Amino acid sequence: MEKLYEILKSLHPDVDFTAQDDLIGEGILDSLDIVTLITEINSAYDVSIPAEEILPENFCSASAIYDLITRLDEA
Amino acid sequence: MQFNSIPFLLLLSAALILYYCLPGRRRWYVLLAASYLYYLAAGAEYLIFIVYTTAVSYVTALLLQRRADAENAELEANRDALTKEERKARRAKGKKQRFRILVGGLVLGFGMLAVLKYTAFVLSGVQLFVPSLRIPDLLLPLGISFYTFQSMGYLIDVYRGKAQAERNPLRFALFVSYFPQLLQGPISRFGDLAHQFFEERGFDGARFRAGLARTVWGYFKKMVVADTAMIAVQALVEQKLTGAYVVLLILLYSAVIYGDFTGGIDITIGISELFGIRLKENFDRPFSSRSVKEYWRRWHITMGTWFTDYVFYPLSVCAPMQRLSKWSRAHLGPALGKRIPVYIATIVTWFLTGLWHGAGWNFIVWGLLNCLCILVSQELQPLWLRWQAAAPRLSSSRIWGCWQAVRTFLLMGLIRSLDCYRNVPLTFRLWGSMFTDFNWGEMLGSLTKLGLTPADWGVLAAGILVLFTASMLGKREPLRERLSRRPVLLCVCLTLGVIVILLFGSYGIGYDAGDFIYGQF
Numbered sequence A: 001m002e003k004l005y006e007i008l009k010s011l012h013p014d015v016d017f018t019a020q021d022d023l024i025g026e027g028i029l030d031s032l033d034i035v036t037l038i039t040e041i042n043s044a045y046d047v048s049i050p051a052e053e054i055l056p057e058n059f060c061s062a063s064a065i066y067d068l069i070t071r072l073d074e075a
Numbered sequence B: 001m002q003f004n005s006i007p008f009l010l011l012l013s014a015a016l017i018l019y020y021c022l023p024g025r026r027r028w029y030v031l032l033a034a035s036y037l038y039y040l041a042a043g044a045e046y047l048i049f050i051v052y053t054t055a056v057s058y059v060t061a062l063l064l065q066r067r068a069d070a071e072n073a074e075l076e077a078n079r080d081a082l083t084k085e086e087r088k089a090r091r092a093k094g095k096k097q098r099f100r101i102l103v104g105g106l107v108l109g110f111g112m113l114a115v116l117k118y119t120a121f122v123l124s125g126v127q128l129f130v131p132s133l134r135i136p137d138l139l140l141p142l143g144i145s146f147y148t149f150q151s152m153g154y155l156i157d158v159y160r161g162k163a164q165a166e167r168n169p170l171r172f173a174l175f176v177s178y179f180p181q182l183l184q185g186p187i188s189r190f191g192d193l194a195h196q197f198f199e200e201r202g203f204d205g206a207r208f209r210a211g212l213a214r215t216v217w218g219y220f221k222k223m224v225v226a227d228t229a230m231i232a233v234q235a236l237v238e239q240k241l242t243g244a245y246v247v248l249l250i251l252l253y254s255a256v257i258y259g260d261f262t263g264g265i266d267i268t269i270g271i272s273e274l275f276g277i278r279l280k281e282n283f284d285r286p287f288s289s290r291s292v293k294e295y296w297r298r299w300h301i302t303m304g305t306w307f308t309d310y311v312f313y314p315l316s317v318c319a320p321m322q323r324l325s326k327w328s329r330a331h332l333g334p335a336l337g338k339r340i341p342v343y344i345a346t347i348v349t350w351f352l353t354g355l356w357h358g359a360g361w362n363f364i365v366w367g368l369l370n371c372l373c374i375l376v377s378q379e380l381q382p383l384w385l386r387w388q389a390a391a392p393r394l395s396s397s398r399i400w401g402c403w404q405a406v407r408t409f410l411l412m413g414l415i416r417s418l419d420c421y422r423n424v425p426l427t428f429r430l431w432g433s434m435f436t437d438f439n440w441g442e443m444l445g446s447l448t449k450l451g452l453t454p455a456d457w458g459v460l461a462a463g464i465l466v467l468f469t470a471s472m473l474g475k476r477e478p479l480r481e482r483l484s485r486r487p488v489l490l491c492v493c494l495t496l497g498v499i500v501i502l503l504f505g506s507y508g509i510g511y512d513a514g515d516f517i518y519g520q521f
Helices: A003-012 A031-045 A062-074 B006-021 B024-042 B044-077 B083-127 B146-161 B171-177 B192-197 B205-239 B243-274 B292-298 B301-317 B319-332 B339-357 B359-380 B380-389 B398-416 B424-433 B440-447 B454-473 B479-485 B487-504
Strands: none
Touching: A003 A031, A062 B171, A062 B359, B006 B024, B006 B243, B006 B398, B024 B044, B024 B171, B024 B192, B044 B083, B044 B146, B044 B171, B083 B146, B146 B171, B146 B192, B146 B243, B146 B301, B146 B319, B192 B454, B205 B243, B205 B380, B205 B454, B205 B487, B243 B398, B243 B454, B292 B301, B292 B359, B292 B398, B301 B319, B301 B339, B319 B339, B339 B359, B359 B380, B359 B398, B359 B424, B359 B479, B424 B440, B424 B479
16 A cells, blocks of 8 residues: 555655545546556556546545555456 | 527427327437437438448447357356456456457447548548549538447447447437437437436426526527627638737637537537436536646546547557556656656547547647647646745635636637638748737727627627626536526526527528537537
8 A cells, every 4th residue: 555655646746645535526636647657556566457447436545546456456 | 400490499399399298118219200300301311321320339239248248147157167267368358359349340430430531631631642633522421420439439338348238229329319419419428328318207397497598598608609709700710810810819719619519518408408318518617727638627528538538548558558668667767658658648649639520630730739738737747836835825826826727718729729720831820920910909990890890799798798707606506507496587587598699699591600610520
């Protein structure tokens, strides 16, 4: 999880990702951020996030993103 | 058949009466018949193209669904016999097979759009080298870009398992051809729209009133603001006037496109509300956006999300792109490496967005300039954060916010003017003239030579003021929603709206500016 926070922080140093649960709705993560984030996650966690998993509910908070990584890793 | 024509209003009235006379489960037949009548009125020769797209999407989706069901049944039957790796391998194999079916459907669907819309454009390029080449005059069916994109989006959703394939061909035909949105969108998703056609529901008076208010509001935007301003825009474009006139064109064309497109969508959504159907919003006060990125989250939302979900994301996270990312990180460093997939996908997406709008260099340059603005603003993000830290009060003040909105409005207006001149070198020359020809006095003195009388200018200014005021007052909740809760006040406003449209709208004999701009895309 710490690794994920580091990645998110590198995208938006001004945001406290531990306290945010609507990253998409509030416009904190846009499409460019999400692709950068996926590229970083794929490289850091050795998973592959497919396009069909790019849904607001999977990227609305740090914990939702972490759940997605865990699910894909176990699949 | 335009939205502001008598035949359309007659068709709509007949459809509404029949719709509410029939029992709930049969009402969708009325919508299907009205949709095909509407399309037939545009030209019987166009019918074959919408039937083709419907058939291709219907069959491909069924094949995809059949394959997915068989795959799931097989995995379920062998649940205990297969190891985790074997299940994974079978899923991957099945996905590959479904992907081939999907690609076949997409090629057939987009192929027809490409042939009809882009053949002349491609051949005109070839003609530069082969002057004897003859360019065929192909039909461009009404709304083809919209219904093709909607149908292909449905195919991708079925492939991804986000939608179940529709087995009834007539029901599916209604999803493709639903007449209020056929001409200019919004581009609906199957999961959002289709089930609403077949739900049994009673007549909802409040919803009907809200729909009526929205429809009249849309007609006001289109006929009083957009069509009035369009007369002056056409004069400015025809005369290729320079300097201050270009600034005037940018401002007027912003009013035209806003009134025309948001007005058209208001009519579409309003009419759908009359039938009890809720469509996705396509605009969210776009001219208050503070950046180009934000503007594209608020303008033509359904097209933006279509390109994001079906082009940008799949392209940026696909295996070759991720391999390229790994390679570029290793060879070009992490900072540049991670940008490569984002930048390539952004450029491709905006190139295609430009091409979707039309087969012409002006549309391609328009798309790429939008892309350039977004990427430059992305690169300047660290600078912006530093500026925010250095001047926290100013950067969060209302004045700064207003400046950002005005700057974005002007920038988008400037890029949009490519759509008016439809000639890239000429547009660039005219942009340059804004900084060399300071003919403001001459421009202000010749406003009445642009096809509008002083009274027309007064109506236009008042119309724009009404739009601006309604937008500001409707920040939290649209005014029409508030009005729909007060039936008497709503009736007064509706009557006033209709009177204003009849008195000041552009219509009648000799009037020829009524085509919706997005209907041509």
